[in-house]
Amino acid sequence: MGTKINFLLLGFILSACSLSGCADKIKRNTPLTETALPSKKILYVQTEVCDPPSQLTxxxxxxxxxxxDxxxxxxxATHVTIEMAAGHYHERIVLSRGNIDIVGAGKNKTYVQYNLNAEQGKAYHRDGWGTPGSATFTINASEVNVSDLTIENTFDFLRNDSKDKTDPSKVRASQGVALLLDEHSDKVALYRVxxxxxxxxxxxxxxRAFIYQSDIAGNVDFIFGAGQVVIENSRVISRPRGKAIASNEIAGYITAPSTNITDAFGLVFINSRLEREQGVADASVTLGRPWHPTTNFSDGRxxxxxxxxxxxxxNCFMDAHIHPARWSSMKGTAKDGxxxxxxTPEQSRFFEVQSFGPSGNDEVTTSYHSLSADSLREQALGDWNVSIN
Structure with missing residues (x-):
C-alpha cells in the first residue's frame, strides 16, 4: 500500500491517445500505474486538435x-510514460531524459517520420557530423523503453541513388538515419517497433540496446556502430537500390560494426529472419563489413x-538474397588521408551459427554453438535483465 501511495504522489503519465480511446487506455494500463485516477497529471499528444475528455485532467x-520537453x-527519479495516438508525426525527436516509456498504438498505426539526409544533418550535430545529425529519432539517455510505433527517415534515397554521378542535384552524403542511439544511451529497449x-x-x-519482435529495413550498412545491440525475434529486411546493379555486384550490406576491441559483443541477431523486399536479387547482399571510423588521434586522423x-x-533464417561469401571488406582512411x-572479414569478429533457409550456412564451429538464445542474450547485455513480453 505504501508503494502505491508513493507512486500516486510522484508518478506522471504523458499520454497520446485518441479522443474516443483515452479512458479505455487508462483502464488497460492499470497494471503499470496500479490504479487510474483523474487526479493524475496527464498530457495528451495527438495529431489533431487536442480536446481531452472531461473525466481526465x-x-x-x-x-x-x-x-x-x-x-x-x-x-x-520519476518514471514517465508517453502514450501516442495513431497518426503520422512529422518531426525530428531528441530524447535525453531517461527513465521513460514511449508507447504507440501499433507499428502500423503510429509513425514518427522526418526527411533529412547527411548533407543537411551537419547543422543538427554537435560536431557537424551529418550522419547522426540526419536522425529522425535520437535517444541519448539510459533506461528508455519504446514500443508499438514506427520510426522512419523518409529521405528519397531511391530517387537520389538513381541519379547519375554527374548530376549536380545528386546528394553526395545520402545517409539517412532513422534511429540514433547516441553516446550516452544505455539500456534502451524497443519492442514491436x-x-x-x-x-x-x-x-x-x-x-546496450535490446530490440524485440521488430522490423529493421534498409540497404547499405543499415545496422551499424560500436554499441552492443541484441536484435531478437525480429525481421531484418534488405531493400533495393535505386541505381542499376550488375548481376555479380553486391548491392547492400546488413551490418557495419565498429565495436571496440575491449567489448566482447557488438551486433547480435538471435532467432531473427533476414528477408528482402521486391527488387533485391539473389546473392546480392552480404551480412556485413567492418567499419573503422575515421578518428582523431594525437598523430593524425x-x-x-x-x-x-x-x-x-x-539461429537466423536467411533468404536467397544473402551472398555465399557471407561478408565483405571495407575501405578505411590511411594516415595520409x-x-x-x-x-577484411578475417580481421574482424564475424560469426554465424545455425543459420537456415535458402542461404543458411552452419559449416563453421565456434564457441557460440554451445550457447542457448537466453545465455547468449544474457552474456551480450551483461547485468541488464531485459523483459521478454
Whole structure:
C-alpha cells in the first residue's frame, strides 16, 4: 500500500491517445500505474486538435517533442510514460531524459517520420557530423523503453541513388538515419517497433540496446556502430537500390560494426529472419563489413585500429538474397588521408551459427554453438535483465 501511495504522489503519465480511446487506455494500463485516477497529471499528444475528455485532467499537445520537453521538467527519479495516438508525426525527436516509456498504438498505426539526409544533418550535430545529425529519432539517455510505433527517415534515397554521378542535384552524403542511439544511451529497449530507412537506418553509437519482435529495413550498412545491440525475434529486411546493379555486384550490406576491441559483443541477431523486399536479387547482399571510423588521434586522423567489429547471427533464417561469401571488406582512411586501407572479414569478429533457409550456412564451429538464445542474450547485455513480453 505504501508503494502505491508513493507512486500516486510522484508518478506522471504523458499520454497520446485518441479522443474516443483515452479512458479505455487508462483502464488497460492499470497494471503499470496500479490504479487510474483523474487526479493524475496527464498530457495528451495527438495529431489533431487536442480536446481531452472531461473525466481526465491535464494538458494536450500535438507534438511528441513537446511532450518530451515537458517530461524533462519532471524529476529524473520519476518514471514517465508517453502514450501516442495513431497518426503520422512529422518531426525530428531528441530524447535525453531517461527513465521513460514511449508507447504507440501499433507499428502500423503510429509513425514518427522526418526527411533529412547527411548533407543537411551537419547543422543538427554537435560536431557537424551529418550522419547522426540526419536522425529522425535520437535517444541519448539510459533506461528508455519504446514500443508499438514506427520510426522512419523518409529521405528519397531511391530517387537520389538513381541519379547519375554527374548530376549536380545528386546528394553526395545520402545517409539517412532513422534511429540514433547516441553516446550516452544505455539500456534502451524497443519492442514491436519498425525502423525504416535505406543507408544507415540504425546507428548504435552508445552502449546496450535490446530490440524485440521488430522490423529493421534498409540497404547499405543499415545496422551499424560500436554499441552492443541484441536484435531478437525480429525481421531484418534488405531493400533495393535505386541505381542499376550488375548481376555479380553486391548491392547492400546488413551490418557495419565498429565495436571496440575491449567489448566482447557488438551486433547480435538471435532467432531473427533476414528477408528482402521486391527488387533485391539473389546473392546480392552480404551480412556485413567492418567499419573503422575515421578518428582523431594525437598523430593524425585515420581509421580507428581498435574498432574490431563484432557481429553474430545466431539461429537466423536467411533468404536467397544473402551472398555465399557471407561478408565483405571495407575501405578505411590511411594516415595520409587516402582511402587506401582495406579491412577484411578475417580481421574482424564475424560469426554465424545455425543459420537456415535458402542461404543458411552452419559449416563453421565456434564457441557460440554451445550457447542457448537466453545465455547468449544474457552474456551480450551483461547485468541488464531485459523483459521478454
Amino acid at each position: 491535464g494538458s494536450c499537445y500535438n507534438s511528441l517533442q513537446r511532450a518530451i 515537458v517530461a524533462h521538467t519532471v524529476p529524473s 519498425g525502423l525504416y530507412g535505406y543507408q544507415d537506418t540504425l546507428f548504435a553509437n552508445g552502449k 585515420y581509421a580507428d585500429p581498435n574498432a574490431i567489429g563484432h557481429a553474430l547471427f545466431f 587516402s582511402k587506401t586501407l582495406v579491412f
